[in-house]
Amino acid sequence: MRLDKFLSHHGVGSRKDVKALVKKKVITVNGNTVTKADMKLNPETDTVMVQDEVIHFEPYVYIMLNKPAGVVSSTQDKDRTVIDIVSGFEHYDLHPVGRLDKDTEGLLILTNDGQFTHDVLSPKKHVNKTYFAKIDGIVSDETVKQFQHGVTLDDGYHTMPGLLTIMNVNSAEQTSEVELIIQEGKFHQVKRMFEAVGMKVTYLKRIKMGNLALDATLSTGDYKKLSPEEIKCVRN
Template identity: 35%
Template sequence: MLERLQKILAQANVASRRKSEEYIVKGRVKVNGQVIKELGFKVNKSDLIEVDGKPIKLAEHLYFLLNKPTGYLSTASDEKNRRTVMDLLMEEHKDVRLYPVGRLDYDTAGLLLITNDGDFTQHLTHPTYHIEKEYLVRVTGILVRKKIVELRNGVTIDMDYFAKPKAVRLIELNKEHQSTLISITLIEGKNKQVRKMIEAIGFKVKNLTRVRYDFLTLDGVERGKYRPLKIHEIKLLHAHSIAKR
């Protein structure tokens, strides 16, 4: 199967696709002994590809499920040197160009996928793929039934966006501490969507955790820890996203 040269370079962790394009244009990349400067050039993975005279080695694809704590950015790096989810990885995985699948806010905890497979990431984050994401939301104050119904029916956020959850479920009313625990399931992922939805009904989020991504849960994964995805889980994610398109 033919792939664009810059894509193969990125998969080999040579550099990002954009940086790989710069390498190509500058004549730093050879394919089967010939310098290639054409960005649309396609290659087979069996071709001999060299960067600065050194053959590249295709990296093994890795897939992890991380239980993100609050206080970490969902990004591979940060120009302000703030903590990122990459800081939670073992040393053996920090040398691989891994990145999160989508994002969780700095002050949101829970399930986050991490990989070095760009196709996998694009597949799961494409807006036409309606993957369910479930959040446990601790709200400051008591949500009466009328407010729960309002959430279920959908609310307007960001001035003109109508946000309607897939499901809203009441879990606990804590009258002693004046808080409510609910579950919200979304099939979209706007920036700070859950927090904005709660604010739209006149309340504030106390804490927020993503507990499910499609069929994946946090079972067996402690906060700040991660585990590799199993082969059948990877295949099932692909199958489900295609079926929900």
């Protein structure tokens, strides 16, 4: 890999910026001062330093975002996207791992690791996605049983089983609060599953992916890099 590409990829600056740093003689590779910005290096074995700071090779990055409502889970859209929220990672080609509806909040992972995304989203991998939802309607034990067997959506698709837990029921207001665990991610799936049993989702928030829970310290719209341990939790 070219040095200027490596450094721009890791947020040091543009290729023009790297050339300027080379002229200042503040970049070294394996202890030797760099004289050409386009020199070739092995990012996995060579030690690159800029102004005495080691630039660690990081081919992939994983970001946890507490997605706010009103933001689109896409890389490009006429409306504000989740990519627009995250700053400081512009040199990575980030994409969301799955989608949350525009009005849905909560845990969303952004990465440039396509294999990771495939592993998390494939129903065959059985990665749980856990949601908290407020429901217009009374969720009963019968509803729980229906979800255990999967429900048939409006297009005829029969979902995989969902683990539905009743958190609270307000009989006077005819509303419920629930937690739902599913392993699929069909379009508007959670909302359509409740519509299939005659109810409506009025609030939806993803709180967990695999064994990775949404960081309670992240306010809506905040984000952080995931540690290697946290990344492993996503795959259960």
